[in-house]
Structure formats: structure tokens, C-alpha cells
Amino acid sequence: MAGTDSTKADTDWSDPAQGPGVGPAIILVQPQLGENIGMCARAMWNCGLTDLRLVRPRDGWPNRHALAAASGADDVIGGARLFDSTADAIADLHYLVATTARPRDMTKRLVTPAAAAAELRRHGNRQRVTTGVLFGRESRGLHNDDVALADVVLHVPLNPAFSSLNIAQAVLLIAYAWLQTADDAPGAATEIAHPADTRPADKAEMMGLFEHLESELDDCGFLRVPEKRPTMVRNIRNIFGRADLTEQEVRTLRGIISGLSTKRRR
Amino acid sequence: MAGTDSTKADTDWSDPAQGPGVGPAIILVQPQLGENIGMCARAMWNCGLTDLRLVRPRDGWPNRHALAAASGADDVIGGARLFDSTADAIADLHYLVATTARPRDMTKRLVTPAAAAAELRRHGNRQRVTTGVLFGRESRGLHNDDVALADVVLHVPLNPAFSSLNIAQAVLLIAYAWLQTADDAPGAATEIAHPADTRPADKAEMMGLFEHLESELDDCGFLRVPEKRPTMVRNIRNIFGRADLTEQEVRTLRGIISGLSTKRRR
Numbered sequence: 232m233a234g235t236d237s238t239k240a241d242t243d244w245s246d247p248a249q250g251p252g253v254g255p256a257i258i259l260v261q262p263q264l265g266e267n268i269g270m271c272a273r274a275m276w277n278c279g280l281t282d283l284r285l286v287r288p289r290d291g292w293p294n295r296h297a298l299a300a301a302s303g304a305d306d307v308i309g310g311a312r313l314f315d316s317t318a319d320a321i322a323d324l325h326y327l328v329a330t331t332a333r334p335r336d337m338t339k340r341l342v343t344p345a346a347a348a349a350e351l352r353r354h355g356n357r358q359r360v361t362t363g364v365l366f367g368r369e370s371r372g373l374h375n376d377d378v379a380l381a382d383v384v385l386h387v388p389l390n391p392a393f394s395s396l397n398i399a400q401a402v403l404l405i406a407y408a409w410l411q412t413a414d415d416a417p418g419a420a421t422e423i424a425h426p427a428d429t430r431p432a433d434k435a436e437m438m439g440l441f442e443h444l445e446s447e448l449d450d451c452g453f454l455r456v457p458e459k460r461p462t463m464v465r466n467i468r469n470i471f472g473r474a475d476l477t478e479q480e481v482r483t484l485r486g487i488i489s490g491l492s493t494k495r496r497r
Numbered sequence: 498m499a500g501t502d503s504t505k506a507d508t509d510w511s512d513p514a515q516g517p518g519v520g521p522a523i524i525l526v527q528p529q530l531g532e533n534i535g536m537c538a539r540a541m542w543n544c545g546l547t548d549l550r551l552v553r554p555r556d557g558w559p560n561r562h563a564l565a566a567a568s569g570a571d572d573v574i575g576g577a578r579l580f581d582s583t584a585d586a587i588a589d590l591h592y593l594v595a596t597t598a599r600p601r602d603m604t605k606r607l608v609t610p611a612a613a614a615a616e617l618r619r620h621g622n623r624q625r626v627t628t629g630v631l632f633g634r635e636s637r638g639l640h641n642d643d644v645a646l647a648d649v650v651l652h653v654p655l656n657p658a659f660s661s662l663n664i665a666q667a668v669l670l671i672a673y674a675w676l677q678t679a680d681d682a683p684g685a686a687t688e689i690a691h692p693a694d695t696r697p698a699d700k701a702e703m704m705g706l707f708e709h710l711e712s713e714l715d716d717c718g719f720l721r722v723p724e725k726r727p728t729m730v731r732n733i734r735n736i737f738g739r740a741d742l743t744e745q746e747v748r749t750l751r752g753i754i755s756g757l758s759t760k761r762r763r
Binding site: 242243244245270273274276277278279302303304318321322323324325326327339345354360361375376379380381382387388389390391392393394395396397399400403404407410411430431432433434435437438465468469472475 | 539540544545568570589590592611620626627641642653655656659660661669670673677699700701703704731734
């Protein structure tokens with residue numbers, strides 16, 4: 232899917248000096264499906280996280296379904312550590328985020344993924360300070376006693392009527408939010424202005440423009456070499472595609488094409 | 498997993514007036530596994546997106562695996578539309594984002610999920626302007642001809658050596674980024690300052706504090722009612738848990754507990 236930045240293709244995040252910094256441990260409490268553990272490992276390594284901790288996984292460990300679902304994040308799976316209790320799994324950590332869906336009869340500060348990520352980064356940047364994020368079992372979430380161990384509770388603001396995330400989706404959201412807090416993380420959007428009294432051309436209008444143009448280019452012989460045609464067509468479409476054309480501009484361009492063609496045919 | 502905001506539990510995003518605004522269509526080109534289509538639908542509805550379009554799904558449509566994996570996002574699955582070509586699927590759209598992993602021999606503007614989300618929101622806020630995000634098949638991504646149709650290419654900055662996302666993970670990242678651009682989306686972190694010469698207490702130190710305190714509270718009879726004990730312990734732990742204690746403060750508190758207990762025993 233989406234991804235590779237060719238300008239950084241030489242970077243090896245297995246070397247901590249080249250990676251995005253010291254990230255949180257991911258602690259899965261009583262995970263059920265090996266496949267979910269594997270997908271969590273994949274999401275972790277996508278974002279440069281490696282410290283996976285498992286508290287009493289239902290189907291034992293190691294688990295071949297986990298390895299298959301990790302899709303190559305083998306080092307995360309291979310390095311995963313087993314614990315008998317949540318307290319043991321988090322004993323060395325200094326700052327802990329709990330993820331939970333259900334309202335609890337306790338007062339805890341709620342943070343969004345972006346806010347949790349900023350706090351994890353701030354704590355993680357300090358020497359000898361380690362952090363973690365706690366995830367409950369797929370069907371039931373975290374027990375209140377586990378939530379009580381955490382400093383803050385992660386709240387992902389989603390559709391109020393449909394807020395349940397797959398565990399690997401939840402791991403990805405927090406891991407990606409954390410990755411975005413790295414010093415060299417890419418910034419915000421570029422902007423291209425449009426006049427207020429027009430609108431961007433829709434794809435049907437753009438296609439009409441392309442087909443009009445290509446028809447005329449075929450007719451005049453510009454696209455006459457068959458083996459070069461697909462690439463040339465694509466490059467031409469790209470030129471206009473990148474231009475963020477308005478509907479008015481498309482009409483103007485088609486007028487130009489018609490005008491030039493009429494002249495050629497004379 | 499993480500989620501429900503009880504303060505908005507009455508909100509029904511099926512009513513556009515209550516939802517997070519007009520979002521992009523999600524277009525899956527030749528998706529292979531029904532399960533992936535279902536997980537995409539789930540991620541969409543998590544974030545308030547409903548317009549799912551499928552271009553020649555490999556295993557036909559409808560697909561029972563898709564419905565099962567949607568985990569209740571049945572309206573998104575039920576409302577999905579089928580198309581014979583990518584061009585047909587995007588014909589009514591004005592602004593299109595393509596997601597692709599591989600470098601292409603074409604000049605396209607690259608945007609991060611946050612940047613793409615901002616552009617989708619900006620375009621989507623205009624009357625009669627519709628947007629979409631294009632995803633390729635699981636194993637091969639988008640064809641160059643499909644990428645050429647898009648205005649920008651989405652680039653998710655991930656681990657350079659491990660940047661491949663499951664298609665539903667990619668849909669979630671862009672959908673969640675879009676949701677975060679809503680006017681009433683929750684803001685950033687709160688901050689608590691620590692002196693530079695100390696560090697936050699770790700979980701083992703906090704546990705030591707709790708056990709010390711609870712032992713003394715048992716001893717003095719404060720926790721004497723067995724059926725109330727678990728809740729009382731949790732509430733007490735929470736009080737200290739919320740305080741963002743430093744290691745020094747934990748030692749101070751334990752000194753206080755010892756001091757108070759010693760006086761009582763006299």
C-alpha cells in the first residue's frame with residue numbers, strides 16, 4: 232500500500248541511531264488470536280516500534296499464526312517477551328497509557344492519540360525513562376485493575392455509534408501518531424489557491440479533455456509510434472492532472488484544442 | 498478497543514447533519530479478499546465515511562466474508578457500489594488522492610495523510626465538490642494509469658525498510674486523519690512540568706508505594722470491609738496514579754506513610 236520514501240531508502244531503523252527514537256513498549260494483555268498479535272507486530276514495525284510484551288496469550292507462545300500475520304516483522308515477533316501478570320510486564324516502565332473503550336468508575340485523564348503520542352515522546356526523550364501502551368483482550372478490553380495502573384487513558388474519538396477498533400488498528404493509530412512526533416516527521420500540506428467563483432474540474436470533464444486531446448494528437452500523427460503511445464499519453468495526462476484545473480479552464484483548453492485542430496485541417 | 502466518548506453518545510452520524518462532514522469516497526480497485534473489503538468498511542464507518550466503491554472485486558459481490566469482517570458496518574457494505582473501471586468509479590469526483598507504494602515515472606505531488614486529509618476537507622467543504630481516495634489491489638497496488646487519474650499521491654511516511662500496510666490499515670490512517678480535521682475534533686495535549694533533576698516514578702516504584710500504603714491501611718482497619726476493599730484500593734491508587742509522581746515524591750510519600758504509621762503504633 233502507501234509508503235516508501237525513496238529519499239530515505241538507505242535508512243535502517245534496526246539501528247537505533249537511524250530510527251525515529253525510543254518508542255513505547257506495546258503490552259497486549261491476554262490476547263486471543265495469534266493473527267491479531269502478528270498484525271500488531273506488523274503495525275509496530277511499520278512505525279519503528281520493537282518492544283512487544285504479551286501477558287498470558289490465550290493460545291500460547293510462540294504462535295505460527297502470529298508469525299504469518301506479521302508479514303515480515305519477524306524480529307518483533309521473535310523478540311516478544313512473555314509475562315504472567317500485567318504488573319510484571321510494566322514493572323520497568325515510567326509512563327503508561329491504557330487503551331479502553333468502556334467508561335470506568337474512576338477518574339483518569341483522557342488523551343487523544345496525538346496527545347498520548349506527544350507525552351510518550353516527551354517522556355521517552357529523557358534518559359532512563361521508558362514508556363508503554365497497554366491493550367486489553369479483543370473481546371473485553373482491559374480490566375479496571377489494569378487501567379488503574381496507567382497514568383492516562385487513551386481515547387480515540389471515533390463514530391460514537393461505532394467506535395470499536397480491531398486491536399491491530401488501535402496499535403497502528405497510536406504507533407503512527409507517535410512516529411509523527413519524530414523531529415524530522417513530514418509537515419503539513421502545500422496549498423494551491425482557486426478563485427472563489429469557480430470549482431475544480433471533475434474527473435469526467437478531465438477525461439473529456441484527455442480524450443479530445445489524444446484524438447487530435449492521433450489524428451495529427453503526434454502519437455504515431457505505437458510502442459511509445461501509452462507512456463506519452465500518461466505523461467500528457469499527468470501534466471494536466473497536476474495543474475488542478477478548474478471546470479472553466481478545461482473548457483478553455485478544449486477550445487484551444489479545437490481551434491488548433493481546425494487550423495491544421497484547413 | 499479504545500473509543501466511546503460518553504458525552505457524544507447521543508450523536509448519530511447516520512444523520513449527515515450530526516456527522517463529521519462530507520468525507521471522501523473510498524475506491525478499492527480490484528480488491529482480492531472479501532475480508533479486507535469488510536475491514537475497510539469497518540475502518541470507514543469508525544471514522545464516519547460511508548461511500549464505498551469497488552472496481553471489479555476478484556471474488557464477486559456481494560461477498561459474505563466482507564459482511565462478516567465489517568463487524569457491524571453493514572450499511573457501508575450494503576451501500577457499496579460496483580464499477581467496471583476506475584474511470585467510471587471516479588467520474589463524479591472533483592479531487593482524487595491515489596495511494597501507492599512504488600516510485601513512479603511520473604511527476605505527482607506527494608502528500609502525507611495529514612496533508613491529504615486537509616485537502617480532502619477543504620475541497621469537501623465546498624458545495625457540489627466531491628472527493629475520493631483510490632486504493633490498489635492488495636498484492637500489486639495501483640496501475641500507473643490509475644495513479645495518473647489522481648490529483649495527488651498519498652505517501653505514508655513509515656519505516657523505510659518495512660512500509661507495506663494492509664489495505665484496511667491504510668484506509669484507517671487516511672480516514673482517521675480526515676476525521677481529525679473536523680471543526681470540533683479534540684485538540685492537543687495537556688502538559689505537566691517536571692524539574693530537570695528528577696524523573697517520573699516507574700511502575701515498580703508506584704506499586705511499592707501502593708502496597709506499602711495498603712498494608713498500612715489494612716493494619717489500621719481503614720480497609721476492613723471486604724466487599725468494599727477492591728473499589729477503595731482502586732480509587733486510592735487512582736489518586737496517586739493521576740498525580741504524575743516523581744521518584745523523589747514517591748520516597749517522600751513512603752516516608753510520610755511510615756512516619757504516620759509509626760506514630761500510631763506508639
